[in-house]
Each structure stands twice: as structure tokens, then as C-alpha cells.
Amino acid sequence: MNKLLYIAKRLLLGIPVVLFGLTMTFVIIYLSPFDPMTAILGRDSDPETARQLAIALGLRNPDGSPVPLWIQYKDFLVETITFNFGQSWVVTRGQPVGALVWERMPATVWLGFWSVLIALIFGIPLGLYAGLRSNTWGDYTASFGGIVWRAMPNFWLAVMLAGLLSAGGALSFYRGFLIPTDVIGTSDAIGALFGGFTPISSLEWLRIPVPNLYNWAAGFKWILPAALVLGSSSMGNEVRIGRTAVLESINAPYIDTAKAKGLSTRSIIGKHVARNAMIPLLPVIMGEFYLLIGGSVLVELIFGIRGLGNLFLSAIFASDVPIIGALTYVFILIIVFFNIAQDIAYTIIDPRIGLEGGNE
Amino acid sequence: MSTPPAGDDRHVPEDRRTEEEPILSVRNLQTVFHTDRETIRAVDGIDLDIYEGETVGLVGESGSGKSVTARSIMGLVDEPGEILPGSSIKFQGEEITGYDTKQYQNLRGSGIGMVFQDPLSSLNPVFTVGNQIREALKVNRGITGEAAREEAIDLLEAVQIPDASRRLGEYPHEFSGGMRQRAVIAMMLACDPEVLICDEPTTALDVTIQAQILDLLRELQEDRGLSILFITHDMGVIADVTDRVNVMYAGEIVEKAPTEELFAAPSHPYTRGLLEAIPGQQAGQERLRTIEGDVPTPNEPATYCRFAPRCPQAFDDCEAVHPELVGVTEGETEHTAACLLYPEDMSTGEAVAYHERLGGDSSGTDESGAAGDGDVAADGGRSTGDRGRDSVDGGDGR
Numbered sequence: 084m085n086k087l088l089y090i091a092k093r094l095l096l097g098i099p100v101v102l103f104g105l106t107m108t109f110v111i112i113y114l115s116p117f118d119p120m121t122a123i124l125g126r127d128s129d130p131e132t133a134r135q136l137a138i139a140l141g142l143r144n145p146d147g148s149p150v151p152l153w154i155q156y157k158d159f160l161v162e163t164i165t166f167n168f169g170q171s172w173v174v175t176r177g178q179p180v181g182a183l184v185w186e187r188m189p190a191t192v193w194l195g196f197w198s199v200l201i202a203l204i205f206g207i208p209l210g211l212y213a214g215l216r217s218n219t220w221g222d223y224t225a226s227f228g229g230i231v232w233r234a235m236p237n238f239w240l241a242v243m244l245a246g247l248l249s250a251g252g253a254l255s256f257y258r259g260f261l262i263p264t265d266v267i268g269t270s271d272a273i274g275a276l277f278g279g280f281t282p283i284s285s286l287e288w289l290r291i292p293v294p295n296l297y298n299w300a301a302g303f304k305w306i307l308p309a310a311l312v313l314g315s316s317s318m319g320n321e322v323r324i325g326r327t328a329v330l331e332s333i334n335a336p337y338i339d340t341a342k343a344k345g346l347s348t349r350s351i352i353g354k355h356v357a358r359n360a361m362i363p364l365l366p367v368i369m370g371e372f373y374l375l376i377g378g379s380v381l382v383e384l385i386f387g388i389r390g391l392g393n394l395f396l397s398a399i400f401a402s403d404v405p406i407i408g409a410l411t412y413v414f415i416l417i418i419v420f421f422n423i424a425q426d427i428a429y430t431i432i433d434p435r436i437g438l439e440g441g442n443e
Numbered sequence: 444m445s446t447p448p449a450g451d452d453r454h455v456p457e458d459r460r461t462e463e464e465p466i467l468s469v470r471n472l473q474t475v476f477h478t479d480r481e482t483i484r485a486v487d488g489i490d491l492d493i494y495e496g497e498t499v500g501l502v503g504e505s506g507s508g509k510s511v512t513a514r515s516i517m518g519l520v521d522e523p524g525e526i527l528p529g530s531s532i533k534f535q536g537e538e539i540t541g542y543d544t545k546q547y548q549n550l551r552g553s554g555i556g557m558v559f560q561d562p563l564s565s566l567n568p569v570f571t572v573g574n575q576i577r578e579a580l581k582v583n584r585g586i587t588g589e590a591a592r593e594e595a596i597d598l599l600e601a602v603q604i605p606d607a608s609r610r611l612g613e614y615p616h617e618f619s620g621g622m623r624q625r626a627v628i629a630m631m632l633a634c635d636p637e638v639l640i641c642d643e644p645t646t647a648l649d650v651t652i653q654a655q656i657l658d659l660l661r662e663l664q665e666d667r668g669l670s671i672l673f674i675t676h677d678m679g680v681i682a683d684v685t686d687r688v689n690v691m692y693a694g695e696i697v698e699k700a701p702t703e704e705l706f707a708a709p710s711h712p713y714t715r716g717l718l719e720a721i722p723g724q725q726a727g728q729e730r731l732r733t734i735e736g737d738v739p740t741p742n743e744p745a746t747y748c749r750f751a752p753r754c755p756q757a758f759d760d761c762e763a764v765h766p767e768l769v770g771v772t773e774g775e776t777e778h779t780a781a782c783l784l785y786p787e788d789m790s791t792g793e794a795v796a797y798h799e800r801l802g803g804d805s806s807g808t809d810e811s812g813a814a815g816d817g818d819v820a821a822d823g824g825r826s827t828g829d830r831g832r833d834s835v836d837g838g839d840g841r
């Protein structure tokens with residue numbers, strides 16, 4: 084009950100954050116040298132067409148007077164919050180932005196999913212290993228690897244990897260390996276991960292999607308290089324923080340107590356150390372999601388993936404304000420959501436963190 | 444708290460020593476820590492016996508090696524620490540120094556339990572107290588489920604935690620300091636150990652709570668026949684709870700005596716210094732008397748008295764002869780001291796020669812070497828049955 088109240092409170096407190104984010108977005112778009120009129124019509128346009136466009140875009144009233152800024156702001160807020168993003172101005176002129184975002188979403192989610200998962204699968208166990216075998220060659224190797232991964236900037240790594248994987252590169256065999264896939268460009272596999280739906284028992288409306296395993300494999304193979312690049316620095320972080328967290332926990336007095344109780348090594352590490360080591364790791368893992376948003380722009384561009392990051396970049400270059408607004412809103416929502424998720428996860432992992440402030 | 448001991452009823456009768464095997468017996472324990480520059484001899488050849496149902500005190504300043512002794516017994520000495528070969532720790536007659544991890548895990552808890560100094564950090568903060576007690580029950584006694592819950596409630600009640608069933612579901616941070624130490628004790632009792640090592644269990648607590656915990660330990664000991672090794676730097680606590688005392692200084696035991704005897708007639712200058720440093724013992728003086736200086740870090744085998752630099756009664760030979768643990772009077776076995784001033788009834792010259800001879804005989808420099816000589820007790824009043832082995836170990840260990 085207390086926990087539900089806490090969650091409700093956190094969600095409520097998220098609202099002003101989202102509003103503030105949108106306000107900043109509006110201010111930045113307004114102050115930036117975007118000129119949608121030129122972007123849409125080109126340099127030498129007919130004044131009458133320009134006037135009609137300005138009215139259509141909501142920049143001028145039908146009588147020719149400019150629409151006051153606060154009304155533009157209000158319209159922007161209301162339309163964005165209600166997911167009424169309007170139509171694209173430039174990138175795919177006339178297409179509803181909502182549909183466009185929806186269409187580009189799967190590739191980015193697929194990329195994000197695997198980059199988080201790969202980082203977790205390799206980073207956390209390596210970090211735990213390094214911590215448990217501290218100051219051995221195994222630890223040095225894992226820690227050094229972690230630092231190297233952390234130190235390679237993803238723009239550099241992305242370019243290098245894309246180069247190696249392309250025709251003539253040292254890793255060009257990868258494209259034909261097992262399942263032929265492209266590594267640059269967008270795979271069709273992710274559009275067809277599920278081959279229809281199957282009803283469960285007699286309830287006709289309750290259906291589960293049937294995964295198309297071939298497309299899963301193909302989709303995974305296609306996204307692997309990009310996901311590796313995007314997850315690289317997070318993985319390095321997880322190794323390093325994981326190592327420290329384990330070391331800190333394993334030398335804690337409560338571990339001595341656990342040993343004095345006669346617990347097995349497995350139980351000590353699997354239960355007492357692991358749970359405590361999760362506490363400092365949690366923000367690192369959650370932080371991955373923020374990195375993904377920034378990183379996806381770059382990685383999607385280099386690997387030619389038609390996802391949200393790629394769309395965002397083209398929208399900015401093309402001064403396509405509705406798309407910029409819509410995507411910023413989506414990114415803000417994601418970040419606020421993961422922040423709240425992190426706080427809630429904290430209260431589950433670490434009981435010392437109170438749901439209320441300050442009263443213990 | 445610092446009143447002289449009165450508990451005669453707790454005193455182990457003299458005669459049982461000769462008949463009974465000690466439940467825990469430490470001989471020539473040497474625990475060293477290897478560092479880049481030197482080898483720290485944190486525990487340098489100590490002997491210790493604990494008989495069933497008694498409380499043995501181990502007292503000394505910080506850095507004298509008390510906790511390392513406890514950790515050595517528990518098998519909790521990690522790299523770069525090492526228990527040197529030649530050390531012997533016997534639990535119920537069985538040598539445990541050669542145990543592997545698995546054997547130690549079986550021994551810990553159900554055999555020897557340990558309560559650590561800091562109750563605030565010796566419980567895992569992310570699991571409920573009940574969870575941690577039930578874990579001990581499961582591992583050591585195979586009790587699970589509802590039975591474990593009931594047993595855990597009984598244990599919390601045994602350590603006088605009110606509202607035990609609710610408390611089981613709480614986290615350590617919801618307990619006060621004294622409560623936490625009680626919970627730790629309950630957790631150790633859940634393991635049903637034969638020997639409980641208490642490493643300064645009351646140091647982090649304020650005095651009223653300290654008194655409660657000590658009373659609790661005493662009661663539990665009576666109820667369950669626990670043998671307790673009680674480690675502290677507080678002479679008042681020693682007086683309160685122990686039957687026999689071992690005074691430790693710089694990795695060596697410098698005096699052993701029944702508690703009353705120690706307080707009535709402290710022999711080693713160090714013990715006297717410790718007792719004089721108790722506030723209230725010297726009312727009327729302007730300042731509290733202290734022992735000047737610090738405990739040295741023992742990094743080489745002792746060929747001299749490690750206390751000499753701080754000793755008010757030191758003389759030239761103290762720098763040249765390593766004192767062995769000898770009876771304070773000739774033939775005395777219960778009360779021994781490692782000081783060249785003893786045995787008391789010898790002249791100083793005789794005593795020095797005596798110590799030299801004891802040290803030389805065993806070709807070692809540690810106190811256990813003294814055990815090679817049949818007429819002195821390394822540990823208060825044990826039979827001389829296994830002396831020979833000790834001296835051999837003492838020799839081999841070097």
C-alpha cells in the first residue's frame with residue numbers, strides 16, 4: 084500500500100519534469116536558426132504561397148498578424164502532450180509524425196534491447212569475476228578489457244567495425260556467416276519477428292504471438308555489431324563498477340558473519356555478496372538507457388539503421404520541427420520513466436532506502 | 444563494571460583440568476601477514492585452552508593480535524595472512540589447522556561460532572533479520588519452513604528481543620545497536636555452537652547496553668553450556684564475565700591467571716599497567732595513569748621482551764633475553780607470566796638464567812618453547828601429557 088502510494092507520488096512528480104523538458108525543447112527550437120519556411124519552400128518562393136504556409140503552420144493568423152509566442156507555446160504543449168504530432172514538414176512531407184515514429188520504433192527498440200542485454204550478459208559476470216578474483220591475472224585481463232571497452236568512443240568503434248564488416252574488410256565474412264544478412268542498412272527480419280498469433284486455450288481474444296525463430300536469429304545477427312558498439316561503454320562501466328562493488332561487499336563485516344555461520348561459498352557469493360553488489364550497479368545499468376538515446380543517433384547513422392535516432396538526425400538537418408518535437412517528447416518520457424523505474428528498483432533492492440524522505 | 448570478580452560458581456574446578464580434554468586447544472599458534480617489506484607476526488606462538496562451559500578472556504590493547512587469534516581459530520585468515528606450520532588448533536581433540544574450505548564451513552556455526560565487534564555492520568543490510576537467522580538454522584541444523592520461523596522467534600525471545608515475531612520481518616537498520624548485537628547472538632545461537640568466540644561484542648555499545656549483553660551471554664552460557672572465548676580490551680568486562688584470563692601483548696601471551704587471581708595479584712608489569720589505567724582505580728589522582736607509547740609491530744622473532752621499551756621495571760637483560768611464560772612462584776601452574784622478574788622466589792639473576800635456559804632448551808624463542816620443560820605450565824594447569832609434542836612443534840615451526 085505504502086509502495087503503491089510512493090509509485091503514484093513519483094509518477095505525479097514526473098509530470099512537471101516532462102513539462103519543463105517540453106518547455107526547454109520549445110525554447111531551444113524557437114531560438115535555434117531553424118527556418119521551416121525556407122526548408123519547406125526553398126529559397127525563392129512565392130510570397131502568397133509563403134503567407135498561406137505560415138498560416139497553415141500556425142505562425143500567422145489568417146489576417147496576416149503574427150501569432151503571439153505564448154499561443155504557439157500553448158499549441159505546441161497541448162498537441163505534443165496529446166500525442167497529436169501533426170504531419171512531417173520536410174523529411175517525409177505530409178506523413179503523420181505519429182505513424183512515422185511508430186514505424187521507426189522497432190529498429191531502435193531492437194537495437195537498444197540487444198545492446199543493453201549484451202552489455203549485461205558480459206559486463207556483470209566479468210565484473211563479478213574480476214572482483215572475486217581480485218589482483219589475479221584473470222582480474223587484470225577482465226579489468227583491462229573493461230577499461231579498453233570503456234575508452235573506445237562509440238563513434239570511432241562504429242566506424243571501425245562498419246569498415247571491417249563491409250566488403251573487403253577483415254570481417255567481411257560475417258555477412259555470409261550461417262545466415263546471410265546485411266550489417267549495414269535495416270534488416271527486414273525485425274518487421275517479421277512474429278509470424279501471426281495463436282490463441283491460448285478456448286479464449287479467442289487471448290492470443291500469444293508466435294516468434295519466427297529464423298527472423299529472430301537473422302535479426303540478432305544483423306544487429307549484433309551495432310548493439311556491441313552501442314553497449315560497449317556500458318559494458319566497460321559494468322565491469323569496473325561490478326568489480327568494485329563485489330570487492331566492497333566481500334570485505335564487509337557481514338560477510339565474515341555469514342562465514343562464521345558456516346555458509347557455503349556459493350551461498351555467500353550468490354546471496355549475500357550479489358545482492359549488495361547490485362546496489363551500486365543499478366544506476367550504471369539504468370544509465371545505459373540514457374546512453375542509448377544519444378548513442379543510437381550515431382550508431383544508427385553509421386550502420387544505416389532506419390530507427391528513431393536516424394530519424395531525429397534527419398529531422399534536425401531538415402528543420403522538421405514536428406518530428407523534432409515528437410521525438411524529444413518520446414525521449415523525455417523514456418528518461419523520466421527509467422528514472423522512476425530506477426528509484427522503485429532501489430527500494431526493492433535496498434530496504435534501507437526509505438519510501439518517504441528522511442524518516443527512518 | 445570494573446568491580447573485582449565474585450562469581451565463584453562459574454569457576455572451573457581445578458581438578459577437571461587434569462582429567463578433561465579442553466574443547467578448544469591452541470598450541471604455538473603463529474599467524475603472520477606477509478607484506479612487501481616485512482612479515483608481521485601478528486600472533487606469535489600463543490597457547491590457549493578452553494574447557495567446556497567456561498569463559499576464557501583474551502585481553503590486550505588494540506593491535507596486540509587478539510582478533511587475529513580469533514580469526515585464526517575460525518579459519519578466517521585470508522591472504523596475505525598465513526597460519527605457520529607448527530601451529531596447532533584442536534577442536535574436540537581434532538586438529539583443524541589443516542582443514543580445507545569445506546571442512547571449515549562444516550566446523551563454523553555448529554562447531555565454533557563468532558560474534559563480531561561491530562553489530563551495526565555484522566548483519567547484512569539487505570536481508571531481514573528473520574531471513575538471516577533462518578539461514579543459520581537451515582545450514583547448521585536443517586530446520587526450514589514454519590519450524591524455522593518458530594525456532595527463530597524462540598531465539599529472538601531468548602536474547603530478550605520483545606515482539607519477536609514482528610521483528611523477524613524487519614531489516615537490521617530498523618534495530619538499535621544493542622538489538623542488533625542481540626540479533627547477531629541469536630543468529631549464532633541458531634547455529635548451536637559448542638564454542639562461541641566473542642570478539643569485542645560490546646565495544647561498540649554504550650555501557651548500559653553492554654551490561655545487558657554481558658548478562659545475556661552469561662545466562663545463555665548457563666542454559667546451553669556454551670564455552671566462550673571472550674576478547675576485549677576492557678578489563679572491567681573481563682572482570683565481569685571471565686573465569687580465566689590471558690593477557691596478550693604484541694602477539695604473545697604475557698600473563699595467564701584465573702580472573703580473581705589476576706585482579707588480586709597482577710604480576711606482569713603490563714597487566715599492572717592495564718589495571719592501573721582503569722578509571723576509578725586511583726581516585727584522588729589528578730590524571731589517569733596510562734601506559735606510555737604504543738604496541739610495537741612484531742616483525743621478527745622475539746629475542747627480547749617486547750614490552751621492555753614501555754616497561755617501568757625494565758632492566759638490561761630485558762633487551763637480551765626473551766621471557767618465557769613461567770609460574771609466578773616456582774611450581775605455580777595456574778598463574779603464569781612471561782617476565783624476567785618471575786618466578787618471584789628466584790633472584791633476578793637466577794630468573795634470567797632460568798628464562799634463558801627455557802628459551803634455549805626448546806631452541807625456539809616463543810613461549811610454547813617453555814612447555815618443553817616439564818615443570819612449567821604454558822597454559823594454566825594443564826596436565827603435562829602433550830608437552831613433548833609442543834616443544835617439537837615449537838622447534839619445527841622456526
